[in-house]
Amino acid sequence: MIGIVGGLGPYGGLDITKKIIDETAARSDQEHLPLLLFSCPNLISDRTAYLLDKSNVNPGKAIAAILRQLEMAGATIAAIPSNTAHAEPIFSVVQDERARMGSTLKLLHIVYETVRFVDENYPDTTVGILSTAGEQICSLYREAFIRKGFVVVEPEGSQQEKVNNAIYDEDYGIKAQPVPIANKAREDLLLVMDDLKKKGAQVIILGCAELPLAIPERDYNGMIVIDPNRILARALVHSLAPDKLKPL
Amino acid sequence: MIGIVGGLGPYGGLDITKKIIDETAARSDQEHLPLLLFSCPNLISDRTAYLLDKSNVNPGKAIAAILRQLEMAGATIAAIPSNTAHAEPIFSVVQDERARMGSTLKLLHIVYETVRFVDENYPDTTVGILSTAGEQICSLYREAFIRKGFVVVEPEGSQQEKVNNAIYDEDYGIKAQPVPIANKAREDLLLVMDDLKKKGAQVIILGCAELPLAIPERDYNGMIVIDPNRILARALVHSLAPDKLKPL
Secondary structure, eight states: OOOEEEEESSHHHHHHHHHHHTTOOOGGGSSSSSSEEEOOGGGGHHHHHHHHHHHOTOOOOOOHHHHHHHHHHOOOOOOOOGGGGGHHHHHHHHHHHHHHHOOEEEOOHHHHHHHHHHHHSSOOOEEEEEESHHHHHHHHHHHHHTTTEEEEEEOHHHHHHHHOOOOOOHTTTTOOOOOOHHHHHHHHHHHHHHHHHHTOOOOOOOOOHHHHHHHOOSSSTTEEEOOOOHHHHHHHHHHHHHGGBBOO | OOEEEEOSHHHHHHHHHHHHHHOOSSSSSSGGGGGEEOGGGSSSOOOHHHHSSOOOOOOOHHHHHHHHHHTTOOOEEEEEOGGGGGGGHHHHHHHHHHHHTOOOOOOOOHHHHHHHHHHHHHHEEEEEEEEOOOOHHHHHHHHHHTTTOOOOOEETTTHHHHHHHHHHHHHOOOOTTSSOOOOHHHHHHHHHHHHHHHHOEEEEEETTTHHHOOOOOSSSSTEEEEEEHHHHHHHHHHHOOOGGGGOO
C-alpha cells in the first residue's frame, strides 16, 4: 500500500493522490492501487517559517510520526508531496526519527526521484530550475543535478523576483489566487522560462508545488517541463506495480 | 478526525476530499481539518454488479472493514462517497457489520444528508432527481424526499435513456471520456434538466457521482443544482468544526 503524508498543504496531498490515480493503467476501479492519505495539517507546523528562523518547531518530528502511522496502517512505501519538507534541516530530522523508531517503510525523496527521472529520460541536457521554496531547495536540486553532470541554469535578479511574486504576491500570486490563476502570474513565469531557454535550458523543473497550477504544460517553447509531484507519483506506482505504470 | 472510504471509485474519494478542503474556511494550512482517506479499490468488489445479481460478493463487508480501520486510526466521523454503496442491500450489511464490531464511529448517509440539506435550505420545492445508479438509489432519494413532503419529478422513457447514455455510453459517456466531457453527454443532460423544469422542478439532485463532472453549475435554468458529494463534505466539516464551514 502507498502512504502519503498530506496536509503540507492539504492541496499538495490531494494533487499527488490524483496523479497516482492518473498515472495508473487500470480498466476498472479494482485495478487501482491501494493508497492511504493522511492529511493532518493541524499537526505539522509551517515549514518555511522554520527554515527562515521564524519558528523553532522543526516539523520533521510530526512528519516522522505520520509516516509511522502510515506504516502501522499497512503502507510499505511512502512519499511527502512537498519540496520544502525535503530541505536538509527538516528532512534530516525525519530520517533520524525514523531510524530511532526502527521504521522499515521505504520513503521516496522528491528531489532525488526528479533528478533520477531526468537523468534516465533526458540525459546530457541543460536544466533550468524554477523554485521559491528558499535557497535550501534550489541548492538541493542544483547540487543533485550537477553531481550527475548536468549543466544548471537559474533565474537571477529581477527574473527570480518575478518567480517569487508569481507565487507570493498578495494580489496576483498563485497562493492568493489559485482558481483561476491570474494572467500576470502565468505570463511572468513564461517570460522567465523564455529567459532560461536563452541561457540554454532544455528541461525546466517546476521546483515548487504551486508552479504546476500555473504551468500545466508538459512542454513549452521547445523545453520539457517537469512537475516533481507527478514524477513522485510515477515513482510510487513503479515501485508498487511496475506493470501498471502508464507510458510517458 | 474525518475518515473517508475511498476507492469506489478512486476519483470519488478524491472528489469528496477536495470538497472538504474547499468548504473549510482556513487562513493557513494548519487551520484545515485532519482527514484520512483510505482508498483500497482492490478490496471492494463492484457495487452495481452486486445489485444487478452479476456478482454474489456483497461489498458491504469490505466497506465495514475499512470503516473499522479508519476508526482505529483515529477517525471519529466518516462518510462513503458513493451513491450506490448506500443502496439498502449493501448499506444494511455495512451497518450490521459495524454493530457486530461495536463501532462507535459516526457514519453519515449521502441520501439522508442531501435530503436534510434541501429540506433546510429549499423547503416546499419540487425536486427533480437525476440518477443512473439503478432503481434502488432512485427510489432511496424519491422516498426520502416524499417522506419530507416534497413533490418529486424524474426523467421517464427516452429522457431516462439520455441520462443512462450520458454516463455509460462507450463513446461519449462520462465514464468512458471524463476529461474533457463530450459535448453530447453534457447537452443531453441539460435537455433532460430542461424537461424536468417543465415538469415543475425547482431543485435538481445529481444523484450519481459522475454527473457533477458534466454539470459543475450550482444553478441552471432557474433551478438549484445539488451535488450530494459536496453536501456530504459540508456535513462532515459541520460535524467536526461548525465554525469552519464556509457560507453557501
